[in-house]
Amino acid sequence: MKRFRTCVIGVGFIGAAHIEALRRLGNVDVVAVADVPNAAAKAEAHCVPRGYDDYREMIDTEKPDVVHICTPNASHYEMAMYAMERGIAVVCEKPLTKTLEEARALAAYAKEHNIITGVNFNCRWYPQVMQAKAMVDSGEVGDIYTVHGGYLQDWLYYDTDYSWRLEPEVSGDSRAFADIGSHWIDMVESVTGLRAVEVLADFETFHKTRKKPLKPVDTYSGMALRPEDYAEIPIHTEDYCTVLFRFDNGAHGACTISQVFAGRKNQILMDIGGSRCALHWDSEDSNELWIGRRDAFNQKAPKDPSILSGLAAASISYPGGHVEGFPDTFKQNFKAIYAAIEQGDSGKGIFANFDDGLREMVLCDAVVRSARERRWIKIDG
Known part of the structure; x- marks a missing residue:
């Protein structure tokens, strides 16, 4: 079984739920979080090794297998695109984006570049x-x-x-x-x-x-x-x-x-x-x-x-x-998404992806x- 390195952007209520569910999978290491303000303090509070103020710095430094986006809607597009442009799988909170045009662009990029994506319709x-x-x-x-x-x-x-x-x-x-x-x-x-x-x-x-x-x-x-x-x-x-x-x-x-x-x-x-x-x-x-x-x-x-x-x-x-x-739905959703990532299967699974x-x-x-x-x-x- 592959062991994953994962980064989480946004550590509010939902970000914390993502971290907890990911740890329950057993093969996922949450290696860093990004948030403002007080990223280092938030990382420590969730027993994550490193906290970054800038999600770009986190992604470029940590080079994770997967990025989870748990921030307000207006930031989803740029964060997801930044990760996908580096070939990284993305799991995003809903709604996928702020605008329909942004959602179309993300779904099209993921499909064109065969990137496995998930949306947390838990x-x-x-x-x-x-x-x-x-x-x-x-x-x-x-x-x-x-x-x-x-x-x-x-x-x-x-x-x-x-x-x-x-x-x-x-x-x-x-x-x-x-x-x-x-x-x-x-x-x-x-x-x-x-x-x-x-x-x-x-x-x-x-x-x-x-x-x-x-x-x-x-x-x-x-x-x-x-x-x-x-x-x-x-x-x-x-x-x-x-x-x-x-x-x-x-x-x-x-x-x-x-x-x-x-x-x-x-x-x-x-x-x-x-x-x-x-x-x-x-x-x-x-x-x-x-x-x-x-x-x-x-x-x-x-x-x-x-x-x-x-x-x-x-x-x-x-x-x-x-x-x-509720917490178990996160675990089961992420379990299915990470299995697809491990298998390199970007086809339509039972979980929600960027097309959904x-x-x-x-x-x-x-x-x-x-x-x-x-x-x-x-x-x-």
Whole structure:
């Protein structure tokens, strides 16, 4: 088994999750991180040998096998291209880029130069999501009539909640759909094998302005914001959206995406209505898959590799009765990506690559245009 040297750019919450998951693979050494400020301190905090302020210096000095990009969206393009121009495999957080044009350029370069890439659409890798995919693939679900669900969070519930994701110049024209709605539709298209061909979207921004802290957020621990501690910032991206979908087989779909839904920290829902049975999956009960039938008892399929499909079992590391969740999806995704890198296989695998990242940017662009123009938009590509 090949031993990999890996560098990670960006050491926030997601960057730290990448580092932890990579170490669990057993054959990956995270040799350096790049971040600003305090790269050396962040490297030490995560037990990484070296920290760099400049990702270019890190890549040129360390000459890694793989680079992971866990930074704000606006920086993804230049970082991914810099690594790929040096023949380095790249794993990028979603959305792939800030703009559709950037995504097209990255996907085209990776394909032309046979570079193996990955996008961290980790929701594909929940075992019961894989089981749903296996049931669709085998014909057990039948013809798909409908798909619906959503992704609900409350981390931006108050107007005092603030993040770089609220700034279009950094994150892009969409926020809620690009950030978490992209996970939902990627999961749905991966599970069903269907492609959305038309969308109708409705956006709303409930907090027209937000209070951006003028000092580090932890400064406010235990005390109320004072007027002089923040700036009122106008908000131009959506807190909420609902999107209707038409799929290439004639199926219809709908999702509701919100980052201002109190009490839901990170809930993903997926319901698939087929001609033979229906499926329901809830990330807050992620180790069970509900199967609904008209003429027989409904069932709940637990996460147990001894009784699930081979596809689902391959994404499971522990026996039945031992819960697996969010961190494990990172591990399974990276395991598949690194296996492809070791084998030199740049063909379409079960993990998301830059082509899939481009696909989500195409969908997001259509969703944004639909919301602005208040009409159905056909998907190009």
